[in-house]
Amino acid sequence: MNANWIMVIVAALFEVFWVIGLKHAGDFWSWTGTVISIIVSFYLLIAAGRKLPVGTVYAVFVGLGTTGTVLSEIILFGEPFKWSKILLILLLLAGVIGLKLVTDDTGDNDTGQKGADS
Template identity: 60%
Template sequence: MKNTWLMVIVAAVFEVGWVIGIKHSESVLQWFGTIIAIFISFALMIQASKKISVGTVYAVFVGLGTAGTVVAEMMLFQADVNPMKLLLIGVLLIGVIMLKLQNKEQAVEIKGGE
């Protein structure tokens, strides 16, 4: 199960990459990297959803991706650092962690469509 959560986290990292790529790509090589990041991100998310409920995987994926994108924009592209934005990212991450913990309590592995 730990490897599955690692897949979700790596998928979210690639999501941050492709979201930033969509906004900032200017060359063919950058667009190619963005497309590769999209493919890896969704492939990992799909693999993870075979072991963890789809709703939980998607919520964690999007939550981590959103938080990562906002932080990356602040760090890499000098987006405004707004205390309220940071507070809300913290709330989002708490929700993501709570979803993960809730899923752990209800751990039921999906095996071959059972």
């Protein structure tokens, strides 16, 4: 796994933190942690998207973030466990893994067009 995909995974982990923070933050420090998590998450997502296909990066990011958020709510916050949720998470992860497997990530997402930074 290359460093760009690791950035996507770490970005998704920080997404879980900020989504939980949006629901459960109640004081200055928890809101500060939430804002820092948002900044780190999107910074890593944008950095990875510069080198990998953006559509796949976003799908993997959202899929992993959704999975982490749902599991965190069940494990940490007493959300009711339902097998249907687990089945749907597994289906979501199968799609995310499938997208990752069929994505060519050897190039650097440069389309050959001159941009503003050229």
